[in-house]
Amino acid sequence: MVEISNIMDFDWHRILFSDQEYSFFWEILFRTPLMFLAVVVVLKFTGKRGVQQLSIFEMVMIISLGSAAGDSMFYDDVGLLHAVAVFALVLAVYRVLIWLITKFDWFELMIEGKPIYIIRDGKMCLDELKSKELGSDEFLGTLRGQHVDQLGQVKYAVLEDTGSLSVFYFPDDEVLPGLPILPDEYQSKGRKVVKAGLYACAKCARTYELQPVEDHPCPTCKNLDWVEAVHRKRIG
Ligand SMILES: [Zn+2]
Numbered sequence: 065m066v067e068i069s070n071i072m073d074f075d076w077h078r079i080l081f082s083d084q085e086y087s088f089f090w091e092i093l094f095r096t097p098l099m100f101l102a103v104v105v106v107l108k109f110t111g112k113r114g115v116q117q118l119s120i121f122e123m124v125m126i127i128s129l130g131s132a133a134g135d136s137m138f139y140d141d142v143g144l145l146h147a148v149a150v151f152a153l154v155l156a157v158y159r160v161l162i163w164l165i166t167k168f169d170w171f172e173l174m175i176e177g178k179p180i181y182i183i184r185d186g187k188m189c190l191d192e193l194k195s196k197e198l199g200s201d202e203f204l205g206t207l208r209g210q211h212v213d214q215l216g217q218v219k220y221a222v223l224e225d226t227g228s229l230s231v232f233y234f235p236d237d238e239v240l241p242g243l244p245i246l247p248d249e250y251q252s253k254g255r256k257v258v259k260a261g262l263y264a265c266a267k268c269a270r271t272y273e274l275q276p277v278e279d280h281p282c283p284t285c286k287n288l289d290w291v292e293a294v295h296r297k298r299i300g
Pocket residue numbers: 265266267268269270282283284285286287
């Protein structure tokens with residue numbers, strides 16, 4: 065247990081002010097707005113209008129700018145011109161990458177990846193998902209955010225290269241019975257089928273008519289967990 069007296073013994077002056085003079089506050093007052101404006105100017109030059117959907121290399125650019133700007137706001141041994149030089153280089157690399165992406169398709173594919181189908185006709189596209197480290201919990205959560213409560217309502221779901229999910233719905237009269245994804249229904253999945261009916265595989269979401277059975281592997285993906293399929297329309 066830490067004694068109160070030990071905390072009192074801390075070198076509070078060093079913790080709060082490092083070994084800087086108090087006058088360094090004036091310098092921070094000068095450095096911070098300057099670097100803030102510099103970042104705004106550089107971001108303007110990238111042509112980005114917002115940061116809602118950043119590709120991976122755009123995020124790297126933002127992190128690099130943030131680091132150079134942040135450090136020069138309060139480290140006395142980081143010269144402002146050095147930070148500005150970093151800005152100029154980051155911007156140059158960014159523009160070159162953008163040029164390469166628009167010029168060569170193979171480069172775009174390498175840097176940004178391509179959109180992949182996650183759902184087709186209410187069923188998970190497991191082969192295409194395999195290469196992506198996408199937690200299905202996270203993915204189901206995103207679908208619930210779009211008011212999807214069973215996968216039979218979804219005609220297509222496409223994971224874009226920016227990481228956002230585009231969802232296309234069946235019209236109400238074409239909705240299929242499917243895997244329920246509301247937490248209490250989805251968590252009721254199990255290996256034991258007690259009564260005959262239409263069940264959805266908890267992994268690939270394909271539906272099958274099952275008789276009472278235990279440990280029945282999904283014909284498509286070999287998964288053993290089943291959930292009773294539901295046939296609900298989407299309430300928007
Ligand atoms: Zn399956």
